[in-house]
Amino acid sequence: MRHFILAALVLIASTSAAGCGGTFLSRYGIRIQDDHIVFDDTIKFATGSDEILEESHDLLAGLAEILAEHPEIHTVSVEGHTDTTGDAAANLALSNRRSASVVNYLRAAGVAQTLQPRGFGETQPLCQEETDECNARNRRVELVIVN
Numbered sequence: 518m519r520h521f522i523l524a525a526l527v528l529i530a531s532t533s534a535a536g537c538g539g540t541f542l543s544r545y546g547i548r549i550q551d552d553h554i555v556f557d558d559t560i561k562f563a564t565g566s567d568e569i570l571e572e573s574h575d576l577l578a579g580l581a582e583i584l585a586e587h588p589e590i591h592t593v594s595v596e597g598h599t600d601t602t603g604d605a606a607a608n609l610a611l612s613n614r615r616s617a618s619v620v621n622y623l624r625a626a627g628v629a630q631t632l633q634p635r636g637f638g639e640t641q642p643l644c645q646e647e648t649d650e651c652n653a654r655n656r657r658v659e660l661v662i663v664n
Contacts, residue, residue, distance in 0.1 A: 545579025567614035600652035609638030
């Protein structure tokens with residue numbers, strides 16, 4: 518089940534492919550739960566922008582540490598999603614830019630894995646309601662292990 522508010526960061530992983538089962542807790546609130554790396558916080562961007570807010574830097578640093586500790590993870594798809602507010606084409610472009618920003622941040626932090634940015638815009642919503650809460654859940658970045 519995928520759920521998180523704002524631009525949540527979830528790493529969806531195949532436990533057998535990634536070789537990381539069990540639960541790992543870090544000081545960044547990141548844990549491996551079943552086949553997911555789950556974050557207690559969210560990646561926050563400036564409104565309508567791909568600029569990662571400073572308050573999310575520790576979270577991304579924690580992800581970089583986790584990936585450094587798991588060299589068996591080879592390729593990760595970084596997938597951006599938006600809500601349905603605004604133009605669909607603009608949302609697709611924004612989701613592509615946000616996923617690329619996360620990739621660039623992780624590469625600058627020394628992540629050795631292959632990172633593939635992908636944007637889905639508003640095409641894969643977590644909920645369909647026209648509410649602020651639902652829109653916040655749909656705005657997210659997910660990381661999927663490709664291996």
